Amino acid sequence: MIRPVGGPPGLPLSSLHGVRRIMPIASRDIIVSNSLGLHARPAMEFVDTANQFRCKVTVRKGGEEPYEADGKSVMQMIILAATQGTPLQIQAEGDDAEAAIDKLVELFENKFGEE
Amino acid sequence: MKLREFIVTDAVVPNLQAGDRDPALRELVSSLAAAGALPKSAVEEVVAALVKREQNGSTGFGKGVAVPHVKHAKVKQMCGTIGRSAAGIDFSALDHQPVFSIFLLLSPENQPQQHLQAMNIVFSNLQKDMFRRFLRQATTREAILELLDEADQGK
Numbered sequence: 001m002i003r004p005v006g007g008p009p010g011l012p013l014s015s016l017h018g019v020r021r022i023m024p025i026a027s028r029d030i031i032v033s034n035s036l037g038l039h040a041r042p043a044m045e046f047v048d049t050a051n052q053f054r055c056k057v058t059v060r061k062g063g064e065e066p067y068e069a070d071g072k073s074v075m076q077m078i079i080l081a082a083t084q085g086t087p088l089q090i091q092a093e094g095d096d097a098e099a100a101i102d103k104l105v106e107l108f109e110n111k112f113g114e115e
Numbered sequence: 116m117k118l119r120e121f122i123v124t125d126a127v128v129p130n131l132q133a134g135d136r137d138p139a140l141r142e143l144v145s146s147l148a149a150a151g152a153l154p155k156s157a158v159e160e161v162v163a164a165l166v167k168r169e170q171n172g173s174t175g176f177g178k179g180v181a182v183p184h185v186k187h188a189k190v191k192q193m194c195g196t197i198g199r200s201a202a203g204i205d206f207s208a209l210d211h212q213p214v215f216s217i218f219l220l221l222s223p224e225n226q227p228q229q230h231l232q233a234m235n236i237v238f239s240n241l242q243k244d245m246f247r248r249f250l251r252q253a254t255t256r257e258a259i260l261e262l263l264d265e266a267d268q269g270k
Binding site for chain 2: 035036037038039040041044074075076078079080081082083084
């Protein structure tokens with residue numbers, strides 16, 4: 001008997017729908033280094049870049065005022081109020097997570113084209 | 116940081132006369148100057164800087180709100196105001212929808228941390244559906260200030 005690859009025995013393919021596949025996760029810790037911090041322009045640039053990928057992007061700030069921002073929401077990224085020196089964790093979840101993390105970390109490494 | 120710490124009470128404009136972006140920015144900056152938060156001689160320069168900022172990328176972040184802001188040498192102390200437009204203003208917003216509520220923020224050049232904190236508190240509130248709805252419905256300065264007080268108290 002030929003069964004669909006990956007499917008549990010005896011179950012039709014359709015039953016796979018709705019079962020949450022385990023998605024690849026990539027995560028990187030960075031420190032905001034541009035002197036103006038993550039203000040509106042860099043926040044928008046980050047969101048534009050994140051939107052080039054299908055994966056979910058989350059940015060976490062720890063410390064006294066911890067916050068978890070959807071990396072595809074400009075408003076939430078600005079709410080992070082990440083000043084120079086703030087450590088952030090960027091996490092991507094999805095098939096293109098690794099590629100997304102590389103691109104997003106690169107933005108911080110290049111200080112969003114600022115000083 | 117609280118909204119009322121930098122929103123200048125007397126500069127709030129509950130019914131903007133302007134129907135377009137640049138005149139609306141001028142109306143709000145002039146209102147800040149009239150309230151004494153900014154030298155009158157600085158109005159045109161600050162408006163020009165705000166317009167340039169909008170041209171580089173709209174601060175109409177969607178959901179009917181815009182947050183025009185600029186750091187400028189002529190600004191000695193961070194100050195902000197709110198303008199409300201019943202008809203809506205085209206801000207080239209990210210979601211292509213008209214803007215009904217404008218949070219305008221002016222900061223000195225050398226205090227990026229304070230600027231980010233103010234942006235944080237503004238956006239934390241603008242994220243809330245109820246806050247945006249009440250702001251849009253607030254037709255008087257008193258109603259807007261009451262809403263700010265409630266937001267500052269975390270209601």
